[in-house]
Amino acid sequence: MARRLDSINDSKKTNVRASFQALRFIPRFFKEIGQVSPLLFTLNLLSRLINAFAPVVILWVGKLIIDEIIAQVAATSPDYTTLWNYVLIEFGVTIIADIINRVIAITDGLLGDQYNIVSSEKMIRKTSKIDMVHLEDSEFYDKLERARQQTQGRVGLMSLALGQLQSLISIATLIAGLIYFQPLLIILLALSIIPLFINEIRFSGQQYSLSRSWTTERRELDYLRYIGANDKTAKEIKLFGLTDFIANRFKTLSQQYYQINKKLTVKRSIYSAIFNVLGVVCYYAAYLVIIKSVLEGTITVGELTFLSASFNRLRNTLQSFFTSFTRITQSALYLKDYFDFIDLEIPDEHKNALPLPKVVREGFEIQDVHFSYPGSEHQVLKGVSFQLKAGEKMAFVGQNGAGKTTLIKLLLRFYEPTQGAILLDGVNINRYNKAEYQQMFGVIFQDFFRYEFTLRENIAVGDIGSVTDDNRIQEAARLSLANEVIEGLSLGYDTQLGKRFKDGQELSGGQWQKVALARAYMKDAQVMVLDEPISALDARAEYEVFERFIALTEGKTSIIISHRFSTVRMADRILVLKDGKILELGTHDQLMQTPSLYAELFELQAQGYK
């Protein structure tokens, strides 16, 4: 069942066969819906089953009524009892069918909503298990986009597919009526419907191909829409006068899609119209056959109304059955994307994983690590080797793009080295269970996320299980100086942060950093990593924060990335990276005593403060 990511790189051309093949996902889709709420699902199916017979029953009673009227009009002493009973039956059936229709509509809505919740949750959970390598891959994002797109269409697909089952039974009963009275009508019916069906299937395949091949562009359109109307980008867009640039880019791209789509839609409509005319011709041919039978006295007038109405009803039901069918095949192709995504194979980390050391004894050993990002030729790390001893505080410094953050990402197993290895207590880190291994770290990245949650929740994301533990949250806030932020907030820890939601309060860059830093203090992590998350703090605050960090992580292994040398010097050892290689490694004093890049940069910064 599980599939590899690269095995679902289907070609863009999707044909009719692919549409039909995608239908194999429908039973699984129904199974999932059934599991969401067995009761609602059964009720829905039963209601549809009962109502499937309603059309033929109503038409048949209609025939009985007409025949009865004609009989009573011709009778010398008419008796209307049977007639009124028929009318009463038709009335009853109509009312009951209407009530059942409401039940179908309600259960459809409820089931659809519930399935939407369950499947969206599944997607969120699945995404969290996917490797960073895939998450940073644009092709992967296209898949995700198509799977997400299916989320919106799932409710409609469900009622459509269930409706098809109902239509199928109605069609069977109506066809049985036609065969009983006039088998010739079936041939006319087939003639009127089949070309329309083939046409629908053909265009539906083309429509999906088009929409699929435009996934990347649609993602770009979404992005342009987002940056064009967004509080975060508004400042720059205004100041740099980017509105026209973004709007024009959006317009050009969407116009291209519109034009291709329009061409296809118009073509599809023209063909449909032609085949529809054929349908009308067939209907009138059938009508003539029926009239002829009445005139020859082989069927009654009631049967005439029954047959002509049945024929017409069948034609309409079949037509909508086929149109819905093509819509279903189209949606089923998206369903395939969704299931492909859900079925993505995640290597079983628990198998053969070694137990993680409870306490790090020796530390990390980075052995001749080389690394290039997937899909890139550029070697970011070129043979990096060093030891990070247990309990040691190390600082990484180096120019922008030197590879500091990349080194951290490898240490955290977001990526694997393309060459070389990283050992923890003498064992390659990829031998440990990844989730457990990553739990060992308390990390704050420079591009930490600003969650538009409350302040309390923003701090608690460092250890979300403790979201109700006021003492821990307050202590973490005190250590990171985030408690100073609270003074300006109306609802204290319960203040909503950010501007997206009602009563949200925005923080300054430095205040956000203090909040993010508090996350690192939320859990008692064995290894702490601060990847330049406090660059926006004022000099006094940064110094204070680092002093606390050093004191608090006493005896713990930690890594600090910073461009401020006053901070860096507090580390036990300093590693200077240049173009993916280690240039220098030593204590502050050692590096200062030799003519080093570190000493040069340190002096340069110190001069600036004089």
Ligand SMILES: Nc1ncnc2c1ncn2[C@@H]1O[C@H](COP(=O)(O)OP(=O)(O)OP(=O)(O)O)[C@@H](O)[C@H]1O
């Ligand atoms: N996800 C990625 N995919 C491809 N290349 C990347 C990715 N992230 C970083 N790089 C490249 O890797 C190189 C090193 O980046 P890295 O973020 O490790 O530098 P850094 O030393 O932390 O820099 P800074 O001080 O600016 O944060 C850069 O050339 C960058 O363009």
